[in-house]
Amino acid sequence: MEPEIILRSAAVVIALILLVSNFDLSAYWNKVTAFFKRKPKPNVIDEEDVVADKPFLEIVDLWYSLKGKCTEEGLDQAAEKLDEVFPLFNSEE
Numbered sequence: 202m203e204p205e206i207i208l209r210s211a212a213v214v215i216a217l218i219l220l221v222s223n224f225d226l227s228a229y230w231n232k233v234t235a236f237f238k239r240k241p242k243p244n245v246i247d248e249e250d251v252v253a254d255k256p257f258l259e260i261v262d263l264w265y266s267l268k269g270k271c272t273e274e275g276l277d278q279a280a281e282k283l284d285e286v287f288p289l290f291n292s293e294e
Contacts, residue, residue, distance in 0.1 A: 264287060271280040 264283070268280050268283050271277075271283065
């Protein structure tokens with residue numbers, strides 16, 4: 202390329218940069234960057250996941266404490282019904 206064309210091209214580019222720098226383009230820039238940003242996925246917790254995450258031994262321990270409270274308070278029928286509803290927890294009998 203000839204030096205004259207390079208100088209003219211550089212002058213046009215510098216003139217365009219000076220012209221554009223006088224305008225406030227931040228609103229447009231924010232729209233363009235917002236378009237390309239990834240939107241975060243909503244953090245949805247299913248009730249099934251919460252129940253599935255509880256350790257099995259904790260549930261068994263709560264069952265034994267409920268049965269113990271029923272027998273302490275004299276609620277023998279409630280303790281028997283707990284035995285009927287959860288027969289697998291009665292392995293010691």
